[in-house]
Amino acid sequence: MIWFKRIALSLMxxxxxxxxxxxxxxxxxxxxxxxxxxxxxxxxxVSVTESYVIRSEHLVxxxxxxxxxxxxxxxxxVANGGTVATLYASETAAQxxxxxxxxxxxxxxxxxxxxMSSNIVVSVDQLEKQLHTRLIATLQAxxxxxxxxxxxxxxxxxxxxxxxxxxxxxxxxFSALLASLKAERETLVASVGxxxxxxxxxxxxxxxxxxxxxxxxxxxxxxxxxTPEAFDEIVPxxxxxxxxxxxxxxxxxxxxxxxxxxxxxxxxxxxGAELTLEMTSASADALPxxxxxxxxxxxxxxxxxxxxxxxxxxxxxxxxxxSFQVVLKRYDGLRVPTSAIRVRARQHSLQRQRLCCLQAx
Numbered sequence: 201m202i203w204f205k206r207i208a209l210s211l212m213x214x215x216x217x218x219x220x221x222x223x224x225x226x227x228x229x230x231x232x233x234x235x236x237x238x239x240x241x242x243x244x245x246v247s248v249t250e251s252y253v254i255r256s257e258h259l260v261x262x263x264x265x266x267x268x269x270x271x272x273x274x275x276x277x278v279a280n281g282g283t284v285a286t287l288y289a290s291e292t293a294a295q296x297x298x299x300x301x302x303x304x305x306x307x308x309x310x311x312x313x314x315x316m317s318s319n320i321v322v323s324v325d326q327l328e329k330q331l332h333t334r335l336i337a338t339l340q341a342x343x344x345x346x347x348x349x350x351x352x353x354x355x356x357x358x359x360x361x362x363x364x365x366x367x368x369x370x371x372x373x374f375s376a377l378l379a380s381l382k383a384e385r386e387t388l389v390a391s392v393g394x395x396x397x398x399x400x401x402x403x404x405x406x407x408x409x410x411x412x413x414x415x416x417x418x419x420x421x422x423x424x425x426x427t428p429e430a431f432d433e434i435v436p437x438x439x440x441x442x443x444x445x446x447x448x449x450x451x452x453x454x455x456x457x458x459x460x461x462x463x464x465x466x467x468x469x470x471x472g473a474e475l476t477l478e479m480t481s482a483s484a485d486a487l488p489x490x491x492x493x494x495x496x497x498x499x500x501x502x503x504x505x506x507x508x509x510x511x512x513x514x515x516x517x518x519x520x521x522x523s524f525q526v527v528l529k530r531y532d533g534l535r536v537p538t539s540a541i542r543v544r545a546r547q548h549s550l551q552r553q554r555l556c557c558l559q560a561x
Contacts, residue, residue, distance in 0.1 A: 235536050235537055235540040237534040237535065237536050238534065238535050239532075239533075239534060239535075240532075240533065240534065240535030241530065241531065241532045242530070242531045243527050243528075243529065243530045243531065244527070244528040244529045244530075245478075245525040245526060245527055245528065246461065246465050246468060246525065246526045246528065247523075247525050248459040248460075248461060248523060248524050248525070248526065249523050250431075250459065250460040250521075251457055251458060251459040251460070251521055251522060251523070251524070252414070252418055252431075252434065252457075252458045252520065252521055253418075253455065253456070253457055253519050253520050253521070253522070254418045254419065254420055254422075254423065254455065254456040254457070254458055254506075255418075255420075255450045255452070255455040255456070256405075256419070256420055256450060256451045256452040256455075257408075257415040257419075257448045257449070257450055257451075258402045258403055258405075258448060258449045258450075258451060259402075259411065259415055259440065259445045259447075259448050260284060260285075260399055260401070260402065260445060260446055260447045260448060260449060261399070261444070261445055261446075262399075262443065262444055262445055262446045263287060263397045263399055263446075264287055264396050264397045265396075266287035266288055266289055266396040266397065267287065267288050267289070267290060267291050267293070267294040268285050268286075268287055268294065268399075268446050269285060269286045269287075269288055269294040269295075269297045269298055270284065270285045270409055270447075271283045271284055271285055271286060271301075272284055272407050273407075273514070274407065274408060274409045274410075274514045274517060274518070275406055275407070275408065275512060275513060275514035275516075275517040276406060276407055277404075277405070277406050277407075278401040278404065278405065278406065278407045278449060279401065279404050280401060280402075280403050280404040281400050281401060282400060282401050283398055283399070283400055283401075284399055284400065284401050284407050284447065284449070285398075285399040285446055285447070286395045286397070286398050286399070287395060287396040287397040287398075287399070288392070288393070288395055288396060289393070289396055292391065293391065293392050293393055296388045296391045296392045297392050297395075299388060300385065300388045300389065300392060303381055303384060303385050303388065304385070305355055306355075306381055307378065307381050307382060307385065309355070309358075309359045309362065310362070310377060310378050310381070311378065328364070330360055331357065331360050331361065331364065334353065334356055334357045334360060335357060337353060338353045338354055338357055399446060401449045402449060403449055403451045404449075404451065405449045405450045405451040405452070405453075406449070406450050406453070406512060406517070407447060407448075407449055407450075408447055408448050408449075408450060408517045408518070409446070409447040410442070410447060410448075410518065411440050411441070411442060411445045411447065411448060412436060412440075412520050413436025413437045413438065413439075413440040413441075414434070414436050414437075414520060415437075415440060415448055416437055416440070417434055417435065417436065417437060418434065418458075420452070420456060423456060423458070423492065423493055423506050424493065424495075425495075426458055426493075426495055426504050426506065427495050427496075427497060427498070427504060428460055428495070428496075428497040428501075428502035428503060428504055429497065429498070431458065431460050431504050450517075453510055453512065454508055454509070454510045455508075455509055455510075455512070456492060456506050456507065456508055456509070457477070457489065457506070457507045457509065457522075458504055458505075458506045458507075459504065459505050459506075459507065459524075459526075460502060460503075460504055461502070461503055461504075461505055462501075462502060462503070463496065463497070463500055463501055463502060463503055465503075466494055466496060466502075466503030466505060468528060469491050469494050469505050469526075470491060470494075471491050471492065471493065471494055472490065472491060473490070473491045474488065474489070474490050475488075475489055475490075475491065475507070475526055475527060475528065476488055476489065476526075476527045477489055477507065477509075477524045477525065477526055477527070478524060478525045478527060479516075479519075479522055479523075479524045480522065480523040480524055480525075486527070487509060487511060487516075487524075488509065488511060489507035489508060489509045490507065490508045490509075491505065491506075491507060491508075492506045492507060492508040493505070493506035494506075507526075
């Protein structure tokens, strides 16, 4: 009996050892290879190299000879009859006028802060929130290339900073700074002198401080008849120059972008479809547009696709013939190698089994 117990114990020990070895080395091992799956975005695009920006543009005559001092920034909104520029006799006078406008703004802001009564209760937390919001908006406008209102936004941020200082520091006094700015203003007023002429906006809209000769050749009224043949015949008007005109006013907030594409690419566009454009020369990542027209050629070789857009910035207002990509579709998901894809055949096996059962019946 003793030798039987020894053999039994030895067998149990061997089985336990085999169990441990199996779970230690065999079970963790797997022959399935893994691949890293990364987040990826793919898109179907159509590249455009020939295009024209079409707007409802109204020219502003340069008037008398002189140096122009713009009263509004490029891409800013203007009212009908509002002053867009002032002409001065010299460059020095024009520069002094621009500095005078900035000084008046600073003086007005400081006088407002100086006149704040000490018994007015102002929430510091609210000021902090306004500062944070204004700072983010200013940085975002600078990053997007929207420089039209950047100066005004930065001035507003500076005013909020001064207001917080006036609230949190009871010893703040802007009297000395106000006196210095007013003295500087008096010196500038003497150097500016009287303007030669004042230029007004012919209509309400947004102002663009440049001309290129296409203002009368490209109009929204001609979109329906803008075929590829008419597209190739567009030429600028040599009479429209910077010497004769100091800018233009776009009366409609909606503008158009006519693109010449191949006939095959034109089949990908449907009127009314909402797409996005990615400009090559502009900082706007995704420009929302709507397909307004698809004008095919009589010969059937090319087509003109007209996109409608209502987004505007100072950078976009300077574009006339940009290159861009039209994003037709975008796919977001995980990117893995094709060799790592496996198709499970269980569903196909079940279908074969059901087919065999039907045949047997």
